[in-house]
Amino acid sequence: MTALSAPTATCPRCGAAPASTLACQACGALLDEPAGATHFARLGLPPRPDVDLAAAERAYLRLSRALHPDFHGGAGEAAVEHANRASALLNEAWSVLSLPAERLEYLLELRAPGALEGAKQLSPAFLAEALELSEEAEAAAARPAQAAALAARVRAEVDRRLAAVLRPEAWQAPDPRALATTLHELRVLRRVLRDLGDSA
Amino acid sequence: MTAPPIPAGPVIGIDLGTTNSLAAIMGPDGPRVLLDRDGEALIPSVVSFLDGGRHVVGRQARAMAILNPRRTVYSVKRLMGRSYEEVAAERAMLPYAIGPSDLAKLVLVDIDGRRYTPQEVSALILSEVRSVAEAALGRKVEKAVITVPAYFDDSQRQATRDAAKIAGLTALRIVNEPTAAALAYGLQTRREGTIVVYDLGGGTFDVSVLKITQGVFKVVATHGDTHLGGDDFDQLIMGRILDLVAQRTGTDLKVHPEALQQIRLSAEALKCRLSSEERSALEIETGSGAPLRYELTRAQLEDLIRPWIERTLEACRAALADAKLKASQVDEVVLVGGSTRIPLVRRAVQELFGRVPHCELDPDKVVALGAAVQADVLAGGSRDLLLLDVIPLSLGIETIGGAFAKLVTRNSTVPCRATEMFSTSVDNQTAIEINVFQGERELVKDCRELGRFKLRGLPPMPAGLPRVEVTFLVDADGVLTVSAKEQRSGVEAAIDVVPSHGLTREQVKGIIKESILNAQADFKARDLVEMRNKAHNLVQGTRRVLGMQEMPFTAEQRRELEADIARLEVLGRGEDVAALKRAADEFGSKTQALADDVIGAAIKAELLRASGGLKG
Numbered sequence: 001m002t003a004l005s006a007p008t009a010t011c012p013r014c015g016a017a018p019a020s021t022l023a024c025q026a027c028g029a030l031l032d033e034p035a036g037a038t039h040f041a042r043l044g045l046p047p048r049p050d051v052d053l054a055a056a057e058r059a060y061l062r063l064s065r066a067l068h069p070d071f072h073g074g075a076g077e078a079a080v081e082h083a084n085r086a087s088a089l090l091n092e093a094w095s096v097l098s099l100p101a102e103r104l105e106y107l108l109e110l111r112a113p114g115a116l117e118g119a120k121q122l123s124p125a126f127l128a129e130a131l132e133l134s135e136e137a138e139a140a141a142a143r144p145a146q147a148a149a150l151a152a153r154v155r156a157e158v159d160r161r162l163a164a165v166l167r168p169e170a171w172q173a174p175d176p177r178a179l180a181t182t183l184h185e186l187r188v189l190r191r192v193l194r195d196l197g198d199s200a
Numbered sequence: 201m202t203a204p205p206i207p208a209g210p211v212i213g214i215d216l217g218t219t220n221s222l223a224a225i226m227g228p229d230g231p232r233v234l235l236d237r238d239g240e241a242l243i244p245s246v247v248s249f250l251d252g253g254r255h256v257v258g259r260q261a262r263a264m265a266i267l268n269p270r271r272t273v274y275s276v277k278r279l280m281g282r283s284y285e286e287v288a289a290e291r292a293m294l295p296y297a298i299g300p301s302d303l304a305k306l307v308l309v310d311i312d313g314r315r316y317t318p319q320e321v322s323a324l325i326l327s328e329v330r331s332v333a334e335a336a337l338g339r340k341v342e343k344a345v346i347t348v349p350a351y352f353d354d355s356q357r358q359a360t361r362d363a364a365k366i367a368g369l370t371a372l373r374i375v376n377e378p379t380a381a382a383l384a385y386g387l388q389t390r391r392e393g394t395i396v397v398y399d400l401g402g403g404t405f406d407v408s409v410l411k412i413t414q415g416v417f418k419v420v421a422t423h424g425d426t427h428l429g430g431d432d433f434d435q436l437i438m439g440r441i442l443d444l445v446a447q448r449t450g451t452d453l454k455v456h457p458e459a460l461q462q463i464r465l466s467a468e469a470l471k472c473r474l475s476s477e478e479r480s481a482l483e484i485e486t487g488s489g490a491p492l493r494y495e496l497t498r499a500q501l502e503d504l505i506r507p508w509i510e511r512t513l514e515a516c517r518a519a520l521a522d523a524k525l526k527a528s529q530v531d532e533v534v535l536v537g538g539s540t541r542i543p544l545v546r547r548a549v550q551e552l553f554g555r556v557p558h559c560e561l562d563p564d565k566v567v568a569l570g571a572a573v574q575a576d577v578l579a580g581g582s583r584d585l586l587l588l589d590v591i592p593l594s595l596g597i598e599t600i601g602g603a604f605a606k607l608v609t610r611n612s613t614v615p616c617r618a619t620e621m622f623s624t625s626v627d628n629q630t631a632i633e634i635n636v637f638q639g640e641r642e643l644v645k646d647c648r649e650l651g652r653f654k655l656r657g658l659p660p661m662p663a664g665l666p667r668v669e670v671t672f673l674v675d676a677d678g679v680l681t682v683s684a685k686e687q688r689s690g691v692e693a694a695i696d697v698v699p700s701h702g703l704t705r706e707q708v709k710g711i712i713k714e715s716i717l718n719a720q721a722d723f724k725a726r727d728l729v730e731m732r733n734k735a736h737n738l739v740q741g742t743r744r745v746l747g748m749q750e751m752p753f754t755a756e757q758r759r760e761l762e763a764d765i766a767r768l769e770v771l772g773r774g775e776d777v778a779a780l781k782r783a784a785d786e787f788g789s790k791t792q793a794l795a796d797d798v799i800g801a802a803i804k805a806e807l808l809r810a811s812g813g814l815k816g
Binding site: 057061064065068069070071073074084085087088089091092094095197 | 343373574577578586587614615673674676
């Protein structure tokens with residue numbers, strides 16, 4: 001897997017080294033993003049599987065205040081446009097990184113481009129288990145109590161798998177295939193959860 | 201961090217309502233509504249077109265509804281951003297004519313053959329709101345935050361923005377009405393929570409469930425009835441009164457529009473009194489004999505309207521079900537709209553949610569006050585509040601077989617963006633057409649078409665080779681813009697937007713130009729009225745002086761003045777402002793000299809009398 005370095009630049013307005021590629025935390029200037037900026041770099045976070053969500057959220061809201069077009073109305077149309085574009089990128093970054101499964105898929109794509117799509121083959125044992133869950137979910141559709149119990153079971157399964165791949169140690173293996181497989185399994189399980197009406 | 205420059209001039213909040221509109225602004229003690237010369241905040245959202253290309257807006261226009269029904273436009277908000285087909289059902293309820301447009305799927309208002317877009321009519325209302333605000337503030341107003349219902353889609357929001365533009369206002373932000381109501385109550389200080397906004401106005405009912413998560417407002421569900429409101433309650437009372445009159449006198453007042461209008465106003469006033477009194481009565485002139493007395497108790501009114509209130513509660517339950525919430529999980533309930541003053545409404549809402557709803561602020565003004573809170577943020581006054589809204593409906597494009605491919609899912613925080621790669625299917629193809637839709641269904645035929653985006657100017661290449669990256673950007677108001685770039689050549693594609701239900705930029709520009717010309721015609725009309733008044737006053741004043749016995753006018757002076765008066769009266773009946781002005785000015789300076797003489801004579805007489813008195 002390739003190593004990632006956060007794109008660094010200096011703020012053209014105040015010269016400080018910005019933590020985010022979108023705005024300078026020192027002077028509030030909107031920045032022109034360097035090519036290859038990642039969602040992690042946008043939020044000023046290290047590209048790791050485990051993210052301190054509370055800290056990330058603080059960064060998101062702080063950057064939202066710096067970037068939101070509401071606060072750039074006086075600086076002309078071009079600034080509002082820049083602010084709209086930058087805010088859209090920030091919102092996208094937050095919506096991806098704040099959800100563990102999406103964050104991990106995104107990180108894997110950064111570390112090993114194509115690995116996720118290349119590992120779609122799931123074990124027959126898992127597929128059998130998933131099929132059974134889907135059928136159970138369908139049968140439980142009209143029975144809320146049963147559906148809730150099943151959702152809790154699937155959720156526990158999702159959490160167990162997530163916990164395993166959220167650990168940085170899981171990302172030290174040179175071959176990304178195991179990670180990719182787990183992330184695919186998570187997709188399947190989350191779809192079952194969605195069908196059960198559990199949006200979380 | 202240093203703040204970016206602050207926009208010059210005041211930024212006001214505007215509630216552009218179906219029934220009434222009004223403006224508010226942030227002051228040192230919080231937001232306050234802006235009042236007109238008569239001390240009124242509410243401007244009826246009514247435009248009445250008069251002879252000679254003139255029009256009136258607001259209370260004056262509402263008063264014209266009976267006399268000038270086919271040229272008096274109300275509820276135009278129902279037509280904003282809609283096609284003729286979509287609003288055809290409204291036609292029976294509107295006394296003015298509407299028709300389809302040749303240009304887009306756009307409904308037009310038809311006044312004596314002159315066609316107006318709903319944007320233009322709304323612009324007339326916004327202009328009125330703007331001039332009330334300018335008079336109240338003593339400053340020019342060019343920027344505003346305007347509220348729209350949470351369920352308004354891209355075309356309806358865009359139409360609102362275009363209306364503002366035509367009225368000479370920049371809509372710095374389009375805010376959802378329930379969100380504004382929550383802001384008016386300062387509920388943004390809550391970091392987490394569920395808020396229900398119950399909005400029962402004159403003609404529409406909306407209920408919205410808002411969720412604040414990590415300081416972000418999301419409208420998670422909205423329900424309602426676009427034809428349920430206080431007007432229905434007035435109709436119920438009116439029906440009772442008409443029955444009484446028919447029964448006692450045998451007269452059917454339904455055939456007398458003026459009498460009906462009078463009774464409607466009395467019924468409305470009676471309804472309002474019953475919000476604070478247990479019983480109230482009104483007297484009806486029947487034209488023969490003593491007036492009829494009609495008494496109604498609050499309990500009787502409640503029995504009349506109960507089925508309607510029950511329908512609003514049904515909508516609340518449906519909204520909760522959509523939001524997957526129980527009534528007990530709601531943290532705050534906010535009441536909006538004049539009809540929430542009715543005690544039964546408050547009791548019913550309180551009972552459903554098991555908590556006392558917020559009604560400390562005037563329910564007719566809550567939305568405008570909230571808009572002013574956001575306006576203050578945009579004016580650079582407050583940076584404490586960051587209002588993050590979401591896109592109400594998913595946005596996507598048509599793919600093979602009429603399938604709908606979602607690019608931005610509903611409830612994504614705005615601004616947001618999506619990119620999509622396109623290519624060509626024919627050699628040397630230089631243009632691509634993309635159809636954009638909004639909705640939640642699987643097929644585009646079940647979604648609403650927003651517009652066609654035509655990318656032009658692609659470099660000619662073999663089929664399938666161009667890689668055109670199209671970026672869809674939804675801005676902070678939920679309004680879409682599209683840009684495209686061919687990745688191999690780096691060529692930026694030109695984009696022609698054909699909105700399905702709205703106006704192109706050129707059309708908006710055209711309307712603005714036309715309305716400036718119209719404004720000049722308006723000015724002329726106003727000048728003429730003012731000049732006529734001035735001439736009339738001059739004539740009256742001079743007649744009074746001529747009538748005074750003690751005035752020492754020569755016969756010649758008298759003849760000259762009579763001739764001048766006659767000339768002024770003839771000009772006053774004409775349309776030539778310039779001639780009237782000249783004549784009035786001349787007459788004014790002549791009579792000014794006369795007035796000096798009159799005053800001089802009066803003083804002289806007074807002095808004589810005084811000195812005589814001293815002597816005597």
